[in-house]
Amino acid sequence: MIPETRSAAEAATILIVDDMPQNLLLLGELLQPHYHVRAASSGERALRVARGDPRPDLVLLDVMMPGMDGHAVLRELRADPATRDLPVIFVTALDDAADEEQGLSLGAVDYITKPITPPVALARIRTHLELAQARRRLAAQNECLEGEVQRRMAETRLIQELCIRALACLSETRDKETGRHIIRTQAYVGILARHLAGHPRFAEALAGRRLEMVVQAAPLHDIGKVGIPDAILRKPGRLTPEEMAVMKTHAAIGAHAIGAAMEQALAEADDLTVEQAEGALAFLRTAQEIALAHHEKWDGSGYPKGLAGEAIPVSARLMALADVFDALMTRRVYKPSLGIEETTRVITEGRGVHFDPDVVDAYLACREAFLAVAQRMPDAPEAAAVA
Incomplete structure (x- = not known):
């Protein structure tokens, strides 16, 4: 009114x-x-x-x-x-x-x-x-119209967030990990992104809406696992080298799926629709780069493209550390949780090898915030037991 x-x-x-x-x-x-x-x-x-x-x-x-x-x-x-x-x-x-x-x-x-x-x-x-x-x-x-616009925008953001979570959870239902992995890693990416937003090397990549898009897209990092056979994806133990080679294809599968979605949407859209949808397309491009490159390593030894250093998108560099931190801190049937001290040691040893050095420094500065997320959202005991 x-x-x-x-x-x-x-x-x-x-x-x-x-x-x-x-x-x-x-x-x-x-x-x-x-x-x-x-x-x-x-x-x-x-x-x-x-x-x-x-x-x-x-x-x-x-x-x-x-x-x-x-x-x-x-x-x-x-x-x-x-x-x-x-x-x-x-x-x-x-x-x-x-x-x-x-x-x-x-x-x-x-x-x-x-x-x-x-x-x-x-x-x-x-x-x-x-x-x-x-x-x-x-x-x-x-003022009334502005309030309505804000309400509609909030509703749209919520729908987008729910769709992202639904897609991410779809891949998680077939994986040995739980939905809390999605929530935790997204929180870790947010902590790193906000800490690094003012850093000269990261300011442009995390400026304005870009930071929010990186955090929102984080849950889609493993969307490509929907294309991995159950025998490999749900295997209750370590993978063989051959199985691991198949598992590694999930990065390219996820990036391809997101890219195909963009191509199909653009093929059916007119110029005005494309212009108006630029924000959504920018978000999908961010999700695509995270899905494709979050297993790349700073020294070039990662996959699927062997990117090194600055060639790895900033969003993927943040996701890489968040993903590894969660894997190390989470108990599985074939490994115990390493705990915060041992996890920190592994991540620190990966500085300049697996991870961007400045991202590791950001983690060290925010370690307590990471630990708080891990303690606040642990896996359910039965999930860890059957993983």
Whole structure:
């Protein structure tokens, strides 16, 4: 619902500011049949009334006053967020064009010269009250629309997140790992990404929405495991070299599947749709690079392409450490959990070999946060026992 705004005809409150009692009386008698009237005989008093409750809807402000003159009052009103949008009409005996120009440049909405002509003054006052009312209504509508846009965006993000989790969990249902692996590794990637976002080597890759996309795409890193035969994927023990060669194809399978999805979507879309979908495509490209390269190693000994160093996408470098950390910290039937100290030793030994050195340094700086995630979301005992 759009909030209702008060009609200008519903007795708006007008503040009259003039140091001459007779002027206050004259304007008060003119306005009281139509509006609520408040009066101030000095600039300082005017500011207190304008900031008080109820706040006036319009100010009639004399320019020439001792102490704080009208121009100074208007500057103060415009500098205060609470009164910045309050319409102010100068009422003054000054009739020089330069004086009027100065007042309008300071933010006055109109300029009425003395002696005033009552019908003209009333007409101008009503016009500016109606304009102010229209601005309030427009602002209320914009606020309502902005709230609706934010609600729809949040809904869209939630649907996207649920779809990502559903796809990731689809691969996990066939794997020996549990859905908590998805949640934990995503959390680890988020910790690393936020820590490294200000690092010169990572700032561009993690700028703006890019960081959020990397974290959101992390659960899809093993989506390619849906293409691995059950005999290998669900084998309760270590894999043979031949089986491991098949298992390693999951990286390329996942990247190919995501790439095929993008190609099919683009083939059916017009130019406008493609332009509007750029954010979604950027997300899928991030998911694709994570799926393909999260088993690459800093020294070039990883798979599937043997990428080395900076050739490995930043997103995949973060995922690599997160994935290994979770594997080392998780108990399986063929291995115990190594614990945080031994896991840290293995990761540290992989600095500059398996992992980007700066990513390892980020892990060491955030080790307690990693441990907190691992302790907060352990695998269920029965899952680890049958894995």
